Amino acid sequence: MSKVRxxxxxxxxxxxxxxxxxxxxxxxxxxxxxxxxxxxxVEDTDQSRNTQEAVDVIFRGMRWLGLDWDEGPDGKGGFxxxxxxxxxxxxxxxxxxxxxxxxxxxxxxxxxxxxxFRMPKTPGVVKDLVCGEVTFDRxxxxxxxxxxxxxxxxxxxxxxxxxxxxGITHVIxxxxxxxxxxxxxxxxxxLGATTPQFAHIPLILNQGGSKMSKRDEGAALGFxxxxxxxxxxxxxxxxxxxxxxxxxxxxxxxxxxxxxFELTKINRSNARFDGDKLxxxxxxxxxxxxxxxxxxxTQEFLQRTxxxxxxxxxxxxxxxxxxxxxxxxxxxELADWMDPYLTEEYEYSAESRKKQFSNPDAAKLLGMxxxxxASLGGGMDEANAEAVCKxxxxxxxxxxxxxxxxxxxxxxxxxxxxxxxxxxxxxLGIDRVKARLLRTKKLLExxxxxVTA
RNA sequence: GGCGCUGUCGUCUAGAGGCCUAGGACAGGUCCCUUUCAAGGACCAUACACGGGUUCGAAUCCCGUCAGCGCUACCA
Numbered sequence: 001m002s003k004v005r006x007x008x009x010x011x012x013x014x015x016x017x018x019x020x021x022x023x024x025x026x027x028x029x030x031x032x033x034x035x036x037x038x039x040x041x042v043e044d045t046d047q048s049r050n051t052q053e054a055v056d057v058i059f060r061g062m063r064w065l066g067l068d069w070d071e072g073p074d075g076k077g078g079f080x081x082x083x084x085x086x087x088x089x090x091x092x093x094x095x096x097x098x099x100x101x102x103x104x105x106x107x108x109x110x111x112x113x114x115x116x117f118r119m120p121k122t123p124g125v126v127k128d129l130v131c132g133e134v135t136f137d138r139x140x141x142x143x144x145x146x147x148x149x150x151x152x153x154x155x156x157x158x159x160x161x162x163x164x165x166x167g168i169t170h171v172i173x174x175x176x177x178x179x180x181x182x183x184x185x186x187x188x189x190x191l192g193a194t195t196p197q198f199a200h201i202p203l204i205l206n207q208g209g210s211k212m213s214k215r216d217e218g219a220a221l222g223f224x225x226x227x228x229x230x231x232x233x234x235x236x237x238x239x240x241x242x243x244x245x246x247x248x249x250x251x252x253x254x255x256x257x258x259x260x261f262e263l264t265k266i267n268r269s270n271a272r273f274d275g276d277k278l279x280x281x282x283x284x285x286x287x288x289x290x291x292x293x294x295x296x297x298t299q300e301f302l303q304r305t306x307x308x309x310x311x312x313x314x315x316x317x318x319x320x321x322x323x324x325x326x327x328x329x330x331x332x333e334l335a336d337w338m339d340p341y342l343t344e345e346y347e348y349s350a351e352s353r354k355k356q357f358s359n360p361d362a363a364k365l366l367g368m369x370x371x372x373x374a375s376l377g378g379g380m381d382e383a384n385a386e387a388v389c390k391x392x393x394x395x396x397x398x399x400x401x402x403x404x405x406x407x408x409x410x411x412x413x414x415x416x417x418x419x420x421x422x423x424x425x426x427x428l429g430i431d432r433v434k435a436r437l438l439r440t441k442k443l444l445e446x447x448x449x450x451v452t453a
Numbered sequence: 454g455g456c457g458c459u460g461u462c463g464u465c466u467a468g469a470g471g472c473c474u475a476g477g478a479c480a481g482g483u484c485c486c487u488u489u490c491a492a493g494g495a496c497c498a499u500a501c502a503c504g505g506g507u508u509c510g511a512a513u514c515c516c517g518u519c520a521g522c523g524c525u526a527c528c529a
Contacts, residue, residue: 011529043529114527131458140455148527155529179457179524202459202522209521240465240478247467248477267466269459270522277465277479287492327491355489389488405488417490 004036005169008062008069009162011043012054015220016061018273019174019204019212022238026201027172028067029239029261039081039166040072044089045158061221064231066254071166083166088158095153098161098191099146107190113149117157117187124182129199129263131175136182144183156180160187168196172263175200175270176211199263202242203270218275228301228331229278233285237278241271251284283329294325301331308342316341319427323419340413341428344435348449352410357440357449361396365407366441368392373434380430382422411440 008024010016031038042058044050059075062068071081079086099115102108108115124136146157153161163171178200188195206216213219224234236251244267245252245260252260289297298321302309309317320341321334328334340346348357356362372388373380386401389408393401409421412433418424425433443449 009529013529046529112527116527134457136456142525145527150527152527154527159529174523175458176523200458205522207464211522237465242465244466250466250478267459271466272464274464274479280479283492329491386488400488402488409489415489419490421488 004034005167006031006172007039007041007168009041009043010058012050014054016058018219018221021221023174024067025238029258032258033261037070040069042087044087064225065235066231095158095161114145115147116143117146119143120186126181129197130266131200156183160184164193170197172199175202201266204241205270205272229282230285233282237281242267286329305335306338309338316427323423327419346414348414351416352414353449353451355416356407356410357444358451363441363444366411366437369408370434370437373430382426385422385425412436
């Protein structure tokens with residue numbers, strides 16, 4: 001059997017669609033599974049949308065997901081592979097040759113300035129690896145325009161020519177192309193070529209149940225990079241849409257996914273995109289990352305989204321990251337949790353004002369806490385910090401230390417949720433904790449921590 | 454409208470005639486833990502679209518109905 005050659009052929013629209021990313025992934029998995037070749041071809045024939053930025057989005061998305069390609073543009077102006085060019089915009093002479101070939105074979109005719117291909121009226125049979133054998137009645141099938149009045153060749157034609165020229169053995173693409181495939185096969189046959197194998201994979205639907213469109217939240221792969229998702233998690237999740245690695249298994253290392261991936265095991269029914277599950281899965285990957293990977297990831301993410309974080313005391317930053325890590329699932333959440341520590345002028349959330357600072361005893365308790373921590377001298381650890389809270393709760397005759405603890409959290413962070421409190425206090429250090437207590441007390445007494453709308 | 458694909462818990466899926474009183478995961482609920490939110494542990498609830506066949510036996514095969522989606526461009 002000849003070596004497998006598959007391709008991903010996106011068009012530069014300005015974003016890499018999540019469905020496209022999944023198509024790329026399936027092609028990549030199949031290439032890696034079979035030891036074949038993965039080709040990237042850019043279908044940049046729509047000049048109005050085609051910009052360098054839009055093309056870069058594709059490269060960036062592919063790299064981010066870890067989908068390396070063996071042939072195609074290298075993203076730096078060069079390319080690899082000997083079946084190029086890999087931009088359709090540079091292949092006009094090839095299309096012209098094939099157009100001529102078809103014309104000289106007498107399979108075309110001109111109509112209204114366009115060139116049309118005479119569709120055979122015999123039944124069109126598509127043997128699909130996923131959908132099985134699908135037959136189309138073509139007795140009423142109109143002839144296919146293959147070259148427009150302006151001289152440019154149309155998608156169906158160039159797509160076939162490119163796959164043919166590039167020696168593609170398996171066309172793995174979205175199911176929205178299934179009903180067009182018999183036209184492509186007719187073209188292959190008219191060109192005297194053998195057809196590749198086809199595998200039409202189910203579509204990814206939005207929450208509403210229709211094909212994911214650019215307008216849907218999270219439809220662009222870049223969304224997940226920006227939100228601080230881990231590429232391995234997104235890749236793993238995407239695998240599960242339309243394919244399953246086996247009973248009761250979902251989270252698997254990429255090597256294992258490659259090993260198990262089979263085109264014939266792909267589902268036939270469309271799948272809805274479930275952001276909640278991706279979020280959960282990201283959390284699984286997040287927690288199992290090595291310390292080194294975590295450090296590298298957070299450093300890069302914070303550099304991009306919270307450049308101020310680099311000004312922070314290194315020890316405190318490391319300490320915060322460590323205690324936050326176990327409670328958040330994405331980079332964006334982490335960055336958000338970092339905000340109260342980027343400045344001493346931190347904000348107080350509406351929730352904290354309502355739940356904690358509206359308590360008439362709050363100022364008094366904050367004063368007691370400040371004094372309590374001051375009495376610790378220099379050394380604070382989780383145990384004696386907890387002891388201070390318990391002691392003050394008793395002195396104030398509160399039923400539970402939790403009352404004090406929640407107020408304390410709100411005072412030092414301005415939030416009602418956050419990392420494990422005593423660990424947080426230790427990371428902040430006794431001086432900063434005292435200063436924050438004082439600041440909060442002052443604002444409270446000045447009437448500036450009232451409930452906001 | 455025509456054609457095509459699909460139809461298992463709310464969602465993603467396991468299931469290729471008996472192993473299914475249908476399994477797992479996310480989401481949801483209850484409880485435990487507990488310092489909030491998480492995380493973790495225990496448990497609960499929820500599905501074979503419907504109707505006919507075939508068969509000793511059907512979620513699995515066939516037909517019909519219904520539903521969803523897609524295609525039907527001188528877009529890609």
